[in-house]
Amino acid sequence: MPGIVIVATAEGQGTNPAALELLGGGAGLAKALGCPLEAVLVSGSGTDPAGPAAKLFAGGARRVYSVRHERLGNGSPEAALEALTAACRRAEPRVVLFSADRLGLEVAPRLAHRLGGSMITDAVALEVRDGDVVATRPAFGGKAMEQVAARATPQVVTVKLRALEPAALDESRSGELVEVPVDLDPGVDRVKLVERVEEAAEGPKLETARVVIGGGRGVGGAENFKQLEELARVLGAALGASRAAVDEGWVPASWQIGQTGKAIASDLYIAVGISGASQHTAGISGVKTIVAINTDPEAPIFERAHLGVVGDHKAVVPALTARLKELLGK
Amino acid sequence: MNIVVCLKQIIDYEIPPRAFRIDRQKKKPAMPDASLVIGPFDENALEVALQLREKAGGGRITAVSMGPESAIEALRKALAVTADEAVLLSDPAFSDLDPFGTARVLGAAIKKLGGADLVLTGRQSGDWDAGQVGQLLAEELGAPCVNFAFRAEPGGDGRVRLYKETPGGAEILEAGTPVVATVTNAETNQLRLAKVRDLMAANRKPVPTWSAADLGLDPAALAAGRIEVLDLYVPTYDARCEFVTGETPEDKASALARRLVELKLV
Ligand SMILES: Cc1cc2nc3c(=O)[nH]c(=O)nc-3n(C[C@H](O)[C@H](O)[C@H](O)COP(=O)(O)OP(=O)(O)OC[C@H]3O[C@@H](n4cnc5c(N)ncnc54)[C@H](O)[C@@H]3O)c2cc1C
Ligand SMILES: Nc1ncnc2c1ncn2[C@@H]1O[C@H](COP(=O)(O)O)[C@@H](O)[C@H]1O
Numbered sequence: 001m002p003g004i005v006i007v008a009t010a011e012g013q014g015t016n017p018a019a020l021e022l023l024g025g026g027a028g029l030a031k032a033l034g035c036p037l038e039a040v041l042v043s044g045s046g047t048d049p050a051g052p053a054a055k056l057f058a059g060g061a062r063r064v065y066s067v068r069h070e071r072l073g074n075g076s077p078e079a080a081l082e083a084l085t086a087a088c089r090r091a092e093p094r095v096v097l098f099s100a101d102r103l104g105l106e107v108a109p110r111l112a113h114r115l116g117g118s119m120i121t122d123a124v125a126l127e128v129r130d131g132d133v134v135a136t137r138p139a140f141g142g143k144a145m146e147q148v149a150a151r152a153t154p155q156v157v158t159v160k161l162r163a164l165e166p167a168a169l170d171e172s173r174s175g176e177l178v179e180v181p182v183d184l185d186p187g188v189d190r191v192k193l194v195e196r197v198e199e200a201a202e203g204p205k206l207e208t209a210r211v212v213i214g215g216g217r218g219v220g221g222a223e224n225f226k227q228l229e230e231l232a233r234v235l236g237a238a239l240g241a242s243r244a245a246v247d248e249g250w251v252p253a254s255w256q257i258g259q260t261g262k263a264i265a266s267d268l269y270i271a272v273g274i275s276g277a278s279q280h281t282a283g284i285s286g287v288k289t290i291v292a293i294n295t296d297p298e299a300p301i302f303e304r305a306h307l308g309v310v311g312d313h314k315a316v317v318p319a320l321t322a323r324l325k326e327l328l329g330k
Numbered sequence: 331m332n333i334v335v336c337l338k339q340i341i342d343y344e345i346p347p348r349a350f351r352i353d354r355q356k357k358k359p360a361m362p363d364a365s366l367v368i369g370p371f372d373e374n375a376l377e378v379a380l381q382l383r384e385k386a387g388g389g390r391i392t393a394v395s396m397g398p399e400s401a402i403e404a405l406r407k408a409l410a411v412t413a414d415e416a417v418l419l420s421d422p423a424f425s426d427l428d429p430f431g432t433a434r435v436l437g438a439a440i441k442k443l444g445g446a447d448l449v450l451t452g453r454q455s456g457d458w459d460a461g462q463v464g465q466l467l468a469e470e471l472g473a474p475c476v477n478f479a480f481r482a483e484p485g486g487d488g489r490v491r492l493y494k495e496t497p498g499g500a501e502i503l504e505a506g507t508p509v510v511a512t513v514t515n516a517e518t519n520q521l522r523l524a525k526v527r528d529l530m531a532a533n534r535k536p537v538p539t540w541s542a543a544d545l546g547l548d549p550a551a552l553a554a555g556r557i558e559v560l561d562l563y564v565p566t567y568d569a570r571c572e573f574v575t576g577e578t579p580e581d582k583a584s585a586l587a588r589r590l591v592e593l594k595l596v
Contacts, residue, residue: 075496077475078474078475102497105461105477106465106475109429109461109462109466110465110466110468110469110475113430113465113466113469113470114469117556118430118556119429119430119460119462119466119556119557120557121459121460121462122459122461134560138459139457139458139562140341140343140350140359140457140458140459141343141456141459142347142565143345143350143564144350144563144564144565145562145563145564145565146562147559147560147561148557148558148559148560149558150556150557150558151554151555151556151557151558152556152557190473190474190506190509191474191476191503191504191505191506191509192503193502193503194491194502194504195502196499196501197499197500198498198499199498199499199500211595211596235596243370243515246515246516246517247517247520248520249517249518249520251517253480253495253514253515253516253517254495254499256515260371260453260454260514260515267595268596275346277343277344277346278347279343289593289595291586291590292571297573300346300347302571302573303347303348303567303569303571304569305569305571306569306571306572307572307574307586307589307590308571308572308573308574309573309574309582309586311579311582312579315578315579315580315583316579317583319579319583319584320583320586320587323584323587323588324587324591324596327588327591328596
């Protein structure tokens with residue numbers, strides 16, 4: 001019987017953390033539809049799939065289709081697409097759930113095309129309604145939400161990180177491990193890796209920092225970001241930016257926070273000279289306390305901020321830095 | 331080298347949330363007077379194409395847009411920054427297509443153009459934000475797809491060198507043609523401004539319009555979408571902003587610093 005299939009990748013003896021969220025959400029759908037919950041496990045050839053598969057069984061998968069190939073360890077979407085197509089032809093799923101990470105973003109729509117199915121990206125909730133799996137997703141940069149059902153099977157869906165409750169692990173559960181042989185089409189070589197460039201990483205990472213300071217177009221120039229750096233040093237914060245600051249060429253694209261940049265989940269986020277476009281605030285929904293510094297009291301960021309200062313950052317930020325230094329004894 | 335850039339005309343994405351209106355019955359935005367713009371990533375894609383043509387010392391850039399007649403404005407803008415040609419894909423059968431239908435139409439148009447070595451799209455449109463069409467287009471054309479590209483250069487043996495943004499940095503890839511790339515923004519690919527002289531030339535250039543019949547597509551087959559939108563609504567948030575007050579910016583900064591310490595946020 002066609003089931004719910006979640007896509008997992010092997011990471012050491014376990015899987016990517018998002019796989020457990022997909023299993024948690026998938027279990028609810030499988031129960032409502034009375035169909036099995038299964039998984040496809042993608043791993044490089046060095047990995048023994050038994051360990052990661054055991055985690056997937058513990059998380060509720062009844063069967064794991066394992067695809068393994070040396071080309072699958074290196075992040076090539078062409079290779080992953082071939083392998084996942086083979087696995088899904090075997091599993092004949094009704095629904096395929098991906099995490100909306102790089103694998104999901106790069107491979108899921110093409111997989112749906114190859115399987116003659118449908119595609120829904122960036123789901124934040126899934127439910128069964130009249131026998132249909134209905135996904136809720138943001139559109140128009142988060143200014144609207146839409147609910148979408150599929151009219152072609154399989155229904156491939158990418159799900160945002162942290163949208164679904166992870167499955168509880170029960171190590172006593174087991175299941176069937178099915179090896180699916182993968183013959184990679186020579187076509188996957190049409191794209192060759194020439195060089196990988198690692199980004200020099202210094203200071204706290206945006207995604208995991210406890211405090212983040214973001215600068216936008218209102219910061220007014222690359223040199224003005226120095227003042228934000230000062231404040232960041234005092235607070236041990238990571239620095240981020242809006243797309244506009246990246247577009248101006250003031251900061252690198254890796255600083256971008258938002259729908260198409262990094263999602264942050266800090267305790268504190270200080271937005272400086274950022275208007276608060278929905279595409280920007282899409283990346284800060286996990287933040288506990290949002291502070292905004294902006295000259296325009298009507299700026300939309302104040303509709304999302306908890307603390308606000310209406311004022312020019314050129315005066316406010318250095319004064320804030322100085323005062324915090326005093327108060328924190330730094 | 332033949333380069334096709336796919337541009338979608340969308341409702342201005344910077345309309346603030348409080349001004350955003352929808353028609354819940356029609357499940358569509360309802361802002362008839364809103365300005366229309368090119369999707370920001372599509373603009374980046376166009377800039378990547380222009381830079382590639384410069385680096386290659388030649389090549390032909392064709393801008394393609396599927397949409398209502400108004401989308402000719404997006405194409406004129408592309409011509410004004412010196413795209414060589416533009417084609418508008420417009421037909422009642424093309425309205426409200428899902429990403430699969432859109433990719434089918436764009437794919438048919440690219441085939442009618444005689445194919446392309448490199449097809450560039452945005453990573454995501456700025457309206458429905460599907461993030462699918464570039465990849466589906468690769469499937470329509472039987473081409474590989476490089477996602478999150480931010481720069482392109484001529485490679486060896488007629489190949490294309492593509493710079494791909496990754497979570498940890500970047501990858502430099504070489505692809506045989508044809509290849510599809512979806513483009514993300516970087517410090518280096520914001521669309522240039524048009525020169526006045528080019529603007530006038532762009533307005534004089536003929537822009538052909540191709541219909542479903544011109545592309546040999548069956549409207550009934552296109553209309554059978556793979557997804558159905560059941561509802562569209564505007565979400566609400568209930569944050570209440572506490573404005574920190576003071577006579578001078580310095581006073582406000584001091585008050586903010588005190589609040590941050592009181593609330594144990596720093
Ligand atoms: C598909 C799509 C994806 C996108 N993804 C992202 C994304 O991931 N991240 C992102 O950030 N954007 C994204 N955008 C772009 C987004 O829509 C906005 O264009 C962008 O966030 C605006 O950046 P900004 O707030 O810095 O600039 P602006 O909107 O220009 O705001 C500048 C602000 O600075 C204030 N200001 C001016 N001077 C001062 C001063 N002296 N002191 C204090 N304040 C001052 C102004 O009042 C204004 O509010 C995306 C758009 C689309 C369509
Ligand atoms: N109607 C269209 N006309 C031309 N290009 C389009 C159209 N729709 C989508 N695209 C291209 O496909 C990309 C991704 O779109 P989407 O999948 O809708 O997010 C866009 O950034 C455009 O480059």
